[in-house]
Amino acid sequence: xxxxxxxxxxxxxxxxxxxxxxxxxxxxxxxxxxxxxxxxxxxxxxxxxxxxxxxxxxxxxxxxxxxxxxxxxxxxxxxxxxxxxxxxxxxxxxxxxxxxxxxxxxxxxxxxxxxxxxxxxxxxxxxxxxxxxxxxxxxxxxxxxxxxxxxxxxxxxxxxxxxxxxxxxxxxxxxxxxxxxxxxxxxxxxxxxxxxxxxxxxxxxxxxxxxxxxxxxxxxxxxxxxxxxxxxxxxxxxxxxxxxxxxxxxxxxxxxxxxxxxxxxxxxxxxxxxxxxxxxxxxxxxxxxxxxxxxxxxxxxxxxxxxxxxxxxxxxxxxxxxxxxxxxxxxxxxxxxxxxxxxxxxxxxxxxxxxxxxx
Amino acid sequence: xxxxxxxxxxxxxxxxxxxxxxxxxxxxxxxxxxxxxxxxxxxxxxxxxxxxxxxxxxxxxxxxxxxxxxxxxxxxxxxxxxxxxxxxxxxxxxxxxxxxxxxxxxxxxxxxxxxxxxxxxxxxxxxxxxxxxxxxxxxxxxxxxxxxxxxxxxxxxxxxxxxxxxxxxxxxxxxxxxxxxxxxxxxxxxxxxxxxxxxxxxxxxxxxxxxxxxxxxxxxxxxxxxxxxxxxxxxxxxxxxxxxxxxxxxxxxxxxxxxxxxxxxxxxxxxxxxxxxxxxxxxxxxxxxxxxxxxxxxxxxxxxxxxxxxxxxxxxxxxxxxxxxxxxxxxxxxxxxxxxxxxxxxxxxxxxxxxxxxxxxxxxxxxxxxxxxxxxxxxxxxxxxxxxxxxxxxxxxxxxxxxxxxxxxxxxxxxxxxxxxxxxxxxxxxxxxxxxxxxxxxxxxxxxxxxxxxxxxxxxxxxxxxxxxxxxxxxxxxxxxxxxxxxxxxxxxxxxxxxxxxxxxxxxxxxxxx
Numbered sequence: 001x002x003x004x005x006x007x008x009x010x011x012x013x014x015x016x017x018x019x020x021x022x023x024x025x026x027x028x029x030x031x032x033x034x035x036x037x038x039x040x041x042x043x044x045x046x047x048x049x050x051x052x053x054x055x056x057x058x059x060x061x062x063x064x065x066x067x068x069x070x071x072x073x074x075x076x077x078x079x080x081x082x083x084x085x086x087x088x089x090x091x092x093x094x095x096x097x098x099x100x101x102x103x104x105x106x107x108x109x110x111x112x113x114x115x116x117x118x119x120x121x122x123x124x125x126x127x128x129x130x131x132x133x134x135x136x137x138x139x140x141x142x143x144x145x146x147x148x149x150x151x152x153x154x155x156x157x158x159x160x161x162x163x164x165x166x167x168x169x170x171x172x173x174x175x176x177x178x179x180x181x182x183x184x185x186x187x188x189x190x191x192x193x194x195x196x197x198x199x200x201x202x203x204x205x206x207x208x209x210x211x212x213x214x215x216x217x218x219x220x221x222x223x224x225x226x227x228x229x230x231x232x233x234x235x236x237x238x239x240x241x242x243x244x245x246x247x248x249x250x251x252x253x254x255x256x257x258x259x260x261x262x263x264x265x266x267x268x269x270x271x272x273x274x275x276x277x278x279x280x281x282x283x284x285x286x287x288x289x290x291x292x293x294x295x296x297x298x299x300x301x302x303x304x305x306x307x308x309x310x311x312x313x314x315x316x317x318x319x320x321x322x323x324x325x326x327x328x329x330x331x332x333x334x335x336x337x338x339x340x341x342x343x344x345x346x347x348x349x350x351x352x353x354x355x356x357x358x359x
Numbered sequence: 360x361x362x363x364x365x366x367x368x369x370x371x372x373x374x375x376x377x378x379x380x381x382x383x384x385x386x387x388x389x390x391x392x393x394x395x396x397x398x399x400x401x402x403x404x405x406x407x408x409x410x411x412x413x414x415x416x417x418x419x420x421x422x423x424x425x426x427x428x429x430x431x432x433x434x435x436x437x438x439x440x441x442x443x444x445x446x447x448x449x450x451x452x453x454x455x456x457x458x459x460x461x462x463x464x465x466x467x468x469x470x471x472x473x474x475x476x477x478x479x480x481x482x483x484x485x486x487x488x489x490x491x492x493x494x495x496x497x498x499x500x501x502x503x504x505x506x507x508x509x510x511x512x513x514x515x516x517x518x519x520x521x522x523x524x525x526x527x528x529x530x531x532x533x534x535x536x537x538x539x540x541x542x543x544x545x546x547x548x549x550x551x552x553x554x555x556x557x558x559x560x561x562x563x564x565x566x567x568x569x570x571x572x573x574x575x576x577x578x579x580x581x582x583x584x585x586x587x588x589x590x591x592x593x594x595x596x597x598x599x600x601x602x603x604x605x606x607x608x609x610x611x612x613x614x615x616x617x618x619x620x621x622x623x624x625x626x627x628x629x630x631x632x633x634x635x636x637x638x639x640x641x642x643x644x645x646x647x648x649x650x651x652x653x654x655x656x657x658x659x660x661x662x663x664x665x666x667x668x669x670x671x672x673x674x675x676x677x678x679x680x681x682x683x684x685x686x687x688x689x690x691x692x693x694x695x696x697x698x699x700x701x702x703x704x705x706x707x708x709x710x711x712x713x714x715x716x717x718x719x720x721x722x723x724x725x726x727x728x729x730x731x732x733x734x735x736x737x738x739x740x741x742x743x744x745x746x747x748x749x750x751x752x753x754x755x756x757x758x759x760x761x762x763x764x765x766x767x768x769x770x771x772x773x774x775x776x777x778x779x780x781x782x783x784x785x786x787x788x789x790x791x792x793x794x795x796x797x798x799x800x801x802x803x804x805x806x807x808x809x810x811x812x813x814x815x816x817x818x819x820x821x822x823x824x825x826x827x828x829x830x831x832x833x834x835x836x837x838x839x840x841x842x843x844x845x846x847x848x849x850x851x852x853x854x855x856x857x858x859x860x861x862x863x864x865x866x867x868x869x870x871x872x873x
């Protein structure tokens with residue numbers, strides 16, 4: 001979506017409306033088919049190195065009492081998206097949920113309206129961002145990267161340097177879709193935690209390692225994943241991922257590399273060349289880090305990931321086994337036990353060398 | 360035994376000494392029984408002559424637990440010269456014929472008056488007229504030892520308005536405050552069965568209970584019939600012979616028994632080897648005994664028929680229930696006539712669902728029992744109706760008595776109601792009666808089940824329609840917006856298809872008989 005105008009979704013939306021209109025005029029119950037998003041239809045594709053949807057189709061028919069409501073909701077989301085795109089406005093998932101209340105479209109909770117948006121994505125094979133519907137933004141970028149905005153109209157052609165704000169610049173639609181002008185960095189550090197992201201800025205990691213810094217604030221939002229992918233593909237920058245040493249942290253890295261099951265209906269969000277540099281389960285011993293016992297939930301999660309197709313590679317499996325053996329986890333902040341700069345001065349160089357040796 | 364003195368006691372004396380057997384054991388019970396007996400006499404005086412009943416009852420608290428009761432009816436009236444016997448002599452007017460009425464000998468009313476006299480030493484005042492030129496007032500006492508009326512005062516006056524009816528007024532010692540729930544319940548339940556009666560009751564606090572007539576239709580009055588040969592004892596036959604003018608046993612049989620003609624009588628007498636031409640008055644007591652015992656066993660007699668009964672009928676029963684409870688649904692049924700021991704009886708029943716019918720815990724079920732139009736308010740759990748209700752598997756009828764608003768109504772009318780006790784409280788479990796009640800209730804239950812099934816189906820279909828009617832216009836609107844055209848598509852066609860479909864479903868769901 002990065003380079004194209006999202007006006008391209010308009011004909012698709014029009015087509016959907018015309019088809020329903022035709023069915024109604026003919027005295028038929030309107031019905032549509034969309035790719036099924038149930039677990040059984042989510043398949044790992046080796047070639048794309050990500051999850052994709054299989055051939056199963058889900059039907060939304062007005063003749064079925066159980067489906068007519070969700071069909072109506074889907075059509076409302078579509079007409080809402082059409083208005084956003086054609087008027088050049090944007091909205092968030094939360095905003096969309098509140099809008100629905102004006103239209104007699106009852107979503108029981110925001111989860112339901114979010115899910116309907118995913119249905120529209122699957123039906124149109126376009127991410128919601130193409131319809132100007134965005135999740136809550138929380139990721140940020142910092143570093144010497146000059147961009148030129150392509151959207152919105154008001155900022156088109158304007159230029160900015162992402163190193164100008166010491167808090168980092170929020171990764172929104174405009175940043176994610178901007179043209180890259182110039183970049184002095186030669187790598188990207190993606191960090192799970194805002195506290196560590198700030199530490200990296202304070203410690204001038206961007207200078208010392210000649211890197212761009214991205215803060216995902218937990219699981220990476222789609223726009224952040226898109227930006228990471230573009231930095232990797234368009235600028236050829238190697239991407240290094242830094243997360244906590246627990247099953248949740250390693251999964252944040254995994255989703256950036258191989259995508260999530262939730263977005264199996266979308267392509268071009270993954271960065272398969274990105275490398276997870278830590279914290280690994282084995283780093284706890286390696287760097288003598290303070291650690292905590294795994295919770296029950298952690299252990300369940302580990303058992304689940306063991307069978308996940310995305311984790312079948314040796315390095316990932318061996319980290320999972322290490323968790324199972326030690327039953328300990330730790331966080332990026334634990335390096336503070338070795339002094340404020342330990343993570344930057346001791347850990348990073350050592351891990352980067354390890355990664356380089358491995359490949 | 361020689362020291363013991365035997366003397367006959369009068370009927371009045373007997374009841375005086377045994378008042379508890381007729382429901383006068385304590386002031387609370389006595390209050391209820393007295394009011395009930397007087398109201399029943401008033402209703403009988405109307406219904407047996409097809410007069411739409413107007414019954415007014417007033418109870419006044421005179422202090423010291425003394426109450427004055429006044430009951431007024433528009434019934435047939437009591438003839439001038441019979442008033443003293445009708446109100447102040449126990450067992451007056453015994454008869455050998457049978458028909459359905461609330462009381463058999465008018466005994467209860469006189470017991471009530473007797474009870475009033477012995478507790479308050481006062482007289483009973485009666486005013487009556489049969490609708491002629493005169494009306495007459497009496498003030499009476501009962502001479503208890505001699506069982507004979509004592510006239511304290513009597514007065515005859517003109518009756519210019521041609522008023523007809525009877526007013527009875529007397530005092531008694533009672534306890535209305537504690538009897539009140541039963542008394543009020545009695546009036547309420549009576550009115551359910553008598554939607555053609557106007558009943559008014561003013562209680563000692565001045566509260567007016569009023570039950571208004573909603574129909575002018577009355578059940579046909581019961582006709583008097585002779586006793587059926589299966590339902591008579593030796594004493595009864597002896598009395599009938601004494602009263603009869605027949606000179607042969609054959610004539611006596613053919614003239615005095617229900618559903619017995621010359622041919623039947625001849626066949627019967629032949630089969631028991633009694634000479635048909637014999638004079639009944641000269642029969643030996645051994646022969647009489649044979650006659651009566653063989654009569655009970657002989658099964659060639661026609662069964663008793665129901666002309667002597669006055670069932671309320673399904674329409675009236677339904678009307679009464681509707682007025683009192685406004686139920687969502689009521690199933691009513693009347694069984695054909697049946698008989699036990701030579702006494703014909705008919706069972707009528709109803710099951711009402713919803714409306715003002717309460718949901719009750721299992722041990723306080725809403726069961727309304729009537730015998731010959733008298734509500735039975737005591738001892739529900741000893742009654743045959745309760746036995747039947749407990750026996751039936753209600754789940755088969757999709758009824759859950761503990762969670763659903765269901766009420767049962769059972770009316771048995773008979774020339775002789777098989778009460779278990781003298782106090783008209785509950786009905787014995789005669790197998791014939793039990794069988795009729797069971798099938799009456801099952802017939803009603805089937806209807807209720809069909810109603811519930813229909814209702815459920817209809818509500819599902821309706822709910823579906825509502826959903827479609829809500830969402831289809833929205834779909835049409837959003838599709839129009841998406842397609843970017845001006846006018847909305849016509850959804851009527853699709854809606855019409857739905858409505859047709861709904862009708863089909865409803866027809867398909869019209870329940871079949873089991």
